Amino acid sequence: MPELPEVELLKRGLTKYVCGQTISSLVVKTPRLVVGEFRQAIGGTIVQVRRFGKMLSVDLSNGWSIAIHVKMTGRLIYRGEKQPTRLSVNPDLEDLPNAHTHVIFSFRSGDRLFYNDVRKFGWLKFLPTSAIASLPFVAKLGPEPFRNLSFEQFVRLFGKISRPTKTLLMDQERVAGVGNIYANEALFCARISPLRKANTLRDKEINTLYECILKVLQDGMNYGGSSTDSFRDVLGQKGNYQNHYKVYDREGKRCKRKGCGGTVKKMKLSGRGTYWCPVCQR
Ligand SMILES: [Zn+2]
Incomplete structure (x- = not known):
């Protein structure tokens, strides 16, 4: 299961590739992994990505956020203009979307972000940004190394x-x-x-x-x-x-x-x- 380093790397990657991008459409292929009013995200611009332990919060300009926990096998994969060209010759990369793609974010730029999850234990919650801190997962979280664990x-x-x-x-x-x-x-x-x-x-x-x-x-x-x-x-x-x-x-x-x-x-x-x-x- 991804731990602090892996989720931190996801946070940095999302910050680099999708921060500042505006969500133009959203396809939910597996509704049971998604909680809340996902249509609220459409039209929102990603302003920041935060990490709480192993959970991410993707915050939008319209006051909504997407809380994401990848659990065992969830992946967030960006495809678009900013992708380095060397990746086009990497045989490890999967074709997207595929059978394990559950949510697709499309951005106004034409770029896309895929949520893939083989075992489907992960989740995406759409909620007002102000409600992130009171999510049970976040409220119960202990102090973190590098942050507030003295x-x-x-x-x-x-x-x-x-x-x-x-x-x-x-x-x-x-x-x-x-x-x-x-x-x-x-x-x-x-x-x-x-x-x-x-x-x-x-x-x-x-x-x-x-x-x-x-x-x-x-x-x-x-x-x-x-x-x-x-x-x-x-x-x-x-x-x-x-x-x-x-x-x-x-x-x-x-x-x-x-x-x-x-x-x-x-x-x-x-x-x-x-x-x-x-x-x-x-
Ligand atoms: Zn030894």
């Missing part, structure tokens, strides 16, 4: 919680934007076992973990996001972070930490595939 706040999360540290990191109401892949990578970076009960971490470990969360999220963005699952950027291109995992998806392989010699193990924790090296992560 180190002091982060330390306080650990005090009384006896759940495994990994489960805590993935709780969107406590830390927004960190999902399974980045939680695995951050714990490896910090040499902390995913099973360690949060309230047993020492200050120094919490400090390292905080730095490691910022590091792996930044790495994810620098590599264009992770495309282990289905992530594509706004131009439809794969990210590259999956080629730089230190622990995720490496079951049975040698630990990448110099001098460790351990073997990466896999288990299910809170229902999610969890990878760790039992030798260097304690």
Whole structure:
């Protein structure tokens, strides 16, 4: 599932390619993914794109917004004038629209934006911009790394919680934007076992973990996001972070930490595939 880095990349891509564009028509092919008065978006100009954890808000000049959560397999793909010409020879790109296209935005310029989703868990909500902050998803969201999650706040999360540290990191109401892949990578970076009960971490470990969360999220963005699952950027291109995992998806392989010699193990924790090296992560 796309996490903070991937959704941030979508936000930047939308800002670059569709901000300032006026929606001239909208085709909804799968109504159950769409909530609200979608026709209100027609005639609106996109003035900004905001991100709330893993959700996007596309704000229009007419006081309406489109809240979008891509969930597992949603994609937002731009096609139009501003598309770099090198993409015309990229064999990875899908033809659009196709069987997985559920919503098509057409702009006055002739450009288009497609919402594709193979598993159809994502959603688009059309609502007044003033109502975005009170969407249950947004209202419950915890503080975010790089934004309002201070180190002091982060330390306080650990005090009384006896759940495994990994489960805590993935709780969107406590830390927004960190999902399974980045939680695995951050714990490896910090040499902390995913099973360690949060309230047993020492200050120094919490400090390292905080730095490691910022590091792996930044790495994810620098590599264009992770495309282990289905992530594509706004131009439809794969990210590259999956080629730089230190622990995720490496079951049975040698630990990448110099001098460790351990073997990466896999288990299910809170229902999610969890990878760790039992030798260097304690
Ligand atoms: Zn190791």
